[in-house]
Amino acid sequence: MTKVKSLADLKRMQEELQGKLKVRERATNPEGHVQVKVAMATCGIASGAKGVMEFMMEELDKRNIDAVITQTGCMGYCYAEPTIEVTIPGKEPVVFGYVDIRKADEIIEKYIKNGEYVDGIIPVNYESIDNK
Amino acid sequence: MKEISLHIMDLVQNSIRAKASEIEIWVWESIQENLLKIEIRDNGCGMSKEILQKVTDPFFTSRTTRKVGLGIPLFKQMVETCNGRFRIASDLGIGTQVISVLELNNIDRQPMGDIAGVMVLLISANPAIRFFYTHKTDSGQYRLDTKEIKEALGINGSYDPGILKYLKEMIYENLKEIETSS
Numbered sequence: 001m002t003k004v005k006s007l008a009d010l011k012r013m014q015e016e017l018q019g020k021l022k023v024r025e026r027a028t029n030p031e032g033h034v035q036v037k038v039a040m041a042t043c044g045i046a047s048g049a050k051g052v053m054e055f056m057m058e059e060l061d062k063r064n065i066d067a068v069i070t071q072t073g074c075m076g077y078c079y080a081e082p083t084i085e086v087t088i089p090g091k092e093p094v095v096f097g098y099v100d101i102r103k104a105d106e107i108i109e110k111y112i113k114n115g116e117y118v119d120g121i122i123p124v125n126y127e128s129i130d131n132k
Numbered sequence: 133m134k135e136i137s138l139h140i141m142d143l144v145q146n147s148i149r150a151k152a153s154e155i156e157i158w159v160w161e162s163i164q165e166n167l168l169k170i171e172i173r174d175n176g177c178g179m180s181k182e183i184l185q186k187v188t189d190p191f192f193t194s195r196t197t198r199k200v201g202l203g204i205p206l207f208k209q210m211v212e213t214c215n216g217r218f219r220i221a222s223d224l225g226i227g228t229q230v231i232s233v234l235e236l237n238n239i240d241r242q243p244m245g246d247i248a249g250v251m252v253l254l255i256s257a258n259p260a261i262r263f264f265y266t267h268k269t270d271s272g273q274y275r276l277d278t279k280e281i282k283e284a285l286g287i288n289g290s291y292d293p294g295i296l297k298y299l300k301e302m303i304y305e306n307l308k309e310i311e312t313s314s
Contacts, residue, residue: 004301007284013298014285040257042203045142046133050246053253061293068290071257073149076197 034067034112035087036060041074047081048100055101056084059108067112077122086111095122133206135245136170142203143172143230144254148261150176150228156264159247164270166237168216172230179222187220207232214238248303251276252296259290265303272310276303 004010038044038053053069060067077083080097086107087093096107097120110116133139140157147155152174160169179187186192188208193201204220207230211218216234234241251265255278265276281287285295 003305004298005305006302007280010281010295010298010302011284014292014295017292017294040141040145042133042142042145042201042206045138045145050138050141050250050253053257054249057253057256057293057296069257069293071145071148071253073145074195074197078198 032089034060034065034089035085035093036067036069037072037085037087038069039073039075039077039081039083039085040071043074043078043081044083049082051101052082052084052099052104055104056108059105060112063108063113065108065112080122083122088112088115091115092124095124096120097122133210134242136168136210136242137245137247137250139207139210139242140170140172140247141250141254143207146203147172147174147176147228148258150174150178152176152227152261154262154264156266157251158266158268159244160268161236161244162268162270163236166235167233168214168236168241169231169233171232173227174229175227178224178226178228180224184220184222188218204230210234210242214241248300248307251303252300255281255299256291256293256296259287267307267310269310274303274306274310276306 002009004013036056038049038056040049040053053071057069060069072085075083075085075095077095077097082099083095083097084099084107085093085095094111096103099107099120103120106118110118133142144155144157154175156173158171183194187204190200190202190205193199195201208218211232211234214234215238216232218232220228220230222228251263255263263276263278267274281299
């Protein structure tokens with residue numbers, strides 16, 4: 001297969017993808033999908049957040065899970081980087097710390113697919129009165 | 133931080149936090165001139181003179197979640213280790229510009245790393261921002277503009293994950309074409 005080198009090649013690949021009926025509506029309805037936020041501040045990047053984010057993007061797509069993957073800043077858990085926040089529709093966001101590729105795989109298989117908690121959750125230790 | 137591309141990714145996060153709608157990344161690698169020039173420009177909120185004087189202080193940050201701000205100091209240190217120069221200029225309401233020049237053949241220079249992957253992550257995670265990426269070497273120049281990509285693909289919102297690996301391939305192949313160093 002020839003390599004993608006120009007915008008025309010990219011357009012051709014997009015048409016092939018659409019041929020496989022992989023049309024998604026993430027932009028119009030992000031709340032209806034799993035949301036993954038990867039902490040991408042200096043601490044996160046230095047600890048390997050880039051690899052984790054690439055893995056999440058690739059694997060969620062391969063495993064046919066509709067998800068919105070975005071970046072966020074430092075959540076203050078620099079000691080536990082890379083950290084990711086996963087929000088399953090209808091549930092409270094959960095922050096996982098010390099996420100490497102193996103842990104990310106476990107999070108996809110257990111938490112995102114089955115709602116089963118896995119080790120490494122950073123507990124919510126503070127809630128403001130406004131949120132009550 | 134072990135790769136220059138990760139430093140670039142980190143500095144761009146500052147532009148994103150400054151609510152920039154356009155971010156320009158400019159890399160010039162020249163074996164003939166023995167220099168590596170990296171520039172990042174944004175049209176974000178900018179900084180006042182007082183804040184600008186403090187950005188290279190590792191114990192200064194505008195964040196409230198922690199008390200250190202290491203992104204710029206680490207980058208500055210990396211540049212200065214390679215006999216380079218680092219400059220940051222900013223105007224409130226206009227934007228910020230980070231300019232650095234360092235020795236390409238310096239033994240302490242970090243590898244460029246996966247710049248194509250970094251660009252794809254930045255583009256996909258911030259679809260509303262227009263990114264320009266220019267990479268110049270002795271044998272040519274490659275320029276990427278996300279507005280052109282969006283127009284070509286007819287994308288309004290976020291990118292489909294399936295297309296991202298091809299976007300990375302496109303950047304990678306174009307950079308390989310102008311690559312001069314082994």
